[in-house]
Amino acid sequence: MKWRLIASVVLMAAVCGSSLHAAPMTKTMAVPYVNGSMPVMDQRVYVHALLDQFEARYSGEGGQFRYDGQAWVGSDYNKLWLKSEGTVGTNGRFGDGDHEILYDRAISRYFDVQSGVRLDIDHGPTRAWGAIGLQGLALYFFDVETTFYFSDRGVAGRLNGSYDIFITNRLILQPQAELNFYSNSDSARGVGRGLSDVDTGLRLRYEWHRKIAPYIGITYSNMLAENRNFPGNIGKNSSSINFTFGIRSWF
């Protein structure tokens, strides 16, 4: 049932997305292009991946490893978009595993609408969500991702934002924050109701190459609300400030 709901919403969103902009197919039948070959190939498919966070975090309690990446393949308007993030905690366990498969449709100058499936796969129980959201560049160069999730367990939301401050053209300071909301708690996954957790960081990267930029920073994560009282979380420090270093890369 859950899956059917998710599938139908994804399908709906996909149909919706493609009708927003009448599919720009070649309308040049009238012109006898020699050999049917086009003088310009402006419908190429491009593939990119961005590993935004690939970092070690250290606090008084020990170390963590975290990654957060995205990859996409497609044309100017239609893309298959993958997102994945997760943390290997002090206890050596893989947590916060969030993996999304989305259909991405460009809808405006700077924004894409995305719809698909989110799977929480890590050491905890697996959860599946339908996902629909917006990703793009808000005015004043703010990168934002806002996604709404739904399943038979309720709804959830995530807001992710960052901003690049150019100290020089290669030394870039990036404040970043991710906020997660849930309508219902899920104690098995250590998720509380309301604003469940915040993960934020201030990273200073050096783009010695556009595509490979080492960084250092401080990150702060905080479990909020009732989150702290779940059995798995008791005894853990609910918030931590971490010294962080890593590499941002893309291709």
Place this chain on the structure above:
Amino acid sequence: MVESVFPKRTSIGRRRFVTGAAALGCGAAISPALARKAATESTLSAELPEAASSFLLNVEKIPVRVGNQHAKGVGINGSVPAPTLRWREGDTVEIQVRNHLHEDTSIHWHGIRLPADMDGVPGLSFAGIPAGETFTYRFPVQQSGTYWYHSHSGGQEQAGLYGALVIDPIDKPAYTADRDYVVLLSDWTDADPMDIVSNLKFDGDYYNFRQRTVGTFLHDIRKDGLMASVRDRLAWGGMNMAPTDISDVSGVIYTYLMNGRSPEKGWTGLFRPGERIRLRFINAASMTLFDVRIPGLTMQVVSADGNDVEPVPVDEFRIAPAETYDVIVQPTVDQPYTIFVQSEDRTGYARGTLTTREDVLGPIPPMDPRPLRTMADMGMGSMKGMAMAGEHKGDPMAGMDMSSHEKATEQDTAAHHHAAMHDMDMNDMPGMDMNDMPEGHMDMPGMSMHHTMSHQNRQKPQNKISVMAQPESHPVSLKTGVEVQSLAPQPQNRLGEAGDGLDGNGRRCLRYTDLRALKPGTDPREPSREIELHLTGNMKRFIWGFNGKKFSEAEPIWLALGERVRFVLINDTMMEHPIHLHGLWSELENGQGAFQPYKHTVNVKPGERLSYLVSADTPGLWAYHCHLLYHMDTGMFRTVVVS
């Protein structure tokens, strides 16, 4: 001739081999020497070969050395750039092009009037030249002047497949010179053109390492004050645009070449004091506009895009990709003169030397400050300039101090452009449609209209300049969207401006209004209709097009054979677009009436509205596109059908 006067250089034998073989029409086989790394930089000669009518061009991969960089390029008969071809008006030329690559190739004769099936555009003129095959071009030459030729297949043009084309007139030349040199400008990189597009699709600023920083912000605060600087940042940030967007691909990966030589030594042209030297400038770059000057010499511009014009004395001119300008200089002093060719974004330069002796180099002048885009480039045009549309009598700027407003450069930023205007309500501007953006409201505090007050007539009016009427609105209904990052609410006539970074630099810079043909046009008819095209794009997504559509989404432009049409171009983007119409002339309406210049490539400035007339006298499928390679490649292209 030069060769009889001066000692030959070691490269001359090789060059003779190349051009001589081509002229004879026999195959210049791939020399074994080419299999080795290129030991010297380009062997291309800037001196003109003998005219001929039969050629064999072998398109092949060629080792290239640029500075210390070794790479493979694509060239012809062992040469990158491809050898200069010289034709005679009135001849029928026959050119066999043999493809030694492992992919299709093509040669397009840029600016040449010929039957459509000889134009060399795969898909439109013919099927392209498959690997291993030979295609024979044959057509009568009906024009004279400086042109060029290049591949119209994929990224081969970026890789070196371009060369100069010089056509001797059938009658006595309008201008004579003692020496005649080709100055072929280009931008070289060993990066794969497909990677360049892919990088730009990911990040439109990928090659821009001159974005504004905390440092420039502090600098502007010191200079212009905190509020002005903040307002300026907010104005640009509110559009997600930046005044530092000059070139999509920069000197970060480009080495700018003159006749195939990197600026370390550059190209050398010999002269004797007192001689008249004709320099045939061709911009064969894929993505770079160049600003050309020869400190110490006045250049007489005598030809534009192959067509003779009345001489215009200038110190500097901008040449957009695919344009050609012939200039005549007459150095009287025995000293080296540097031909200094800066890229528009000032991330590098090409360099040559006019000298009386080999191996003497002239001094390199300091780079000019880089231009910054202004609100005029956003098409937030001249509010007061609007009132000046129509006939200009005398100097409308008389008594007004324009000096502090003319210049927009790195050293001259926020305050001039953004100070006084924050009280202007942009929503009152006609034709401005800014409420349909999903990202929300477009707020433009601090935007200056001030400086844009029409630079077009700050210098003495020449001849009778009638400025086109400004549009009341957008007849083409356009909204911002995936492919339209911005619209120019008030596009203006900028034909009287030399270009961003040039106006107000203290030098005499060529303007389009200066170009006056030597002979009146051949078709005096009024146009029967207008075709309005907006040049649109999204720099963040790196999609370019006309009227908000890329090539694959758009219908062709249909012209009836024999009809005369006015093309009206409105540049809604904040970059220049050199628009090239294949096969037909573009008669630029620059106020020169019957003597308006015939061009094949018209550079449209950001925020500009201009027009030209086209007589559709040759049937067929013609390409019509921006000559910035990666703008064309990502959609700024149309098929023009004449039938």
